Amino acid sequence: MTRHLRRSALALAALSLATVCAASLSASPRLRDWTATLTGREGRKVAGTATAVPTADGKGVEVSVQLTGDTPGATRPWHVHVGSCAKSGGVFGGGRAYTPIAIDAKGNGSAKATVPAVFADTSTYYVNIHDAAAAMSIIVACGDLTKR
Ligand SMILES: [Cu+2]
Structure with a gap:
């Protein structure tokens, strides 16, 4: 009886250890992700989302952005900037990395x-x-990046 109890306690301990490991493995990359919700400026109806994750080599950041409700056919330059929507700053990492967003016939772009x-x-x-x-000085949408 005692031996059986001890064995199941050991099994339970091993199980909880495995659970903790699995949880920390899946959680750690998530903690380094940044996200932003973009809202329209200047009365524009455009909205969107952006995410930023470290590159595999850890030397860069991969940023993706999606827009909806924008003007079909428009071409929108975009950047990550240092600062916040309320307190603007310079372009993050130099402007070369950013290819303008082409807005399609439905008003979407990425x-x-x-x-x-x-x-x-x-x-x-x-x-x-x-x-x-x-x-460039007219900002049609903006969103602060926050760690998720
Ligand atoms: Cu910019």
Whole structure:
């Protein structure tokens, strides 16, 4: 009886250890992901989401952005910037990595960028959608990146 109890206690301990390991394995990459919800500016109805995850080699950040409700046919330059929607700053990682978003006939668009820089824990970042290459100062949508 005692031996049986001891064995099942051991099995239970092994099981909970396995559960803890599985949980930390699946949780650790998630903690390093950043997400943003983009909302329209200047009365625009455009909305969207953005995510940023470290590249496999840890030397960069892979950013993806999706837009809905935008003007069909528009081409939107975009960047991750240092700062926040409320307190703007410079482009993160240099502008070269970012290819403009082409808005399709339904008003949707998406883009991906591999940025050769890493996020610092001491900084904040946001995603800016610019009106056009000839109107960079007009921001049509913005969203602060937060760690999830
Ligand atoms: Cu920008």
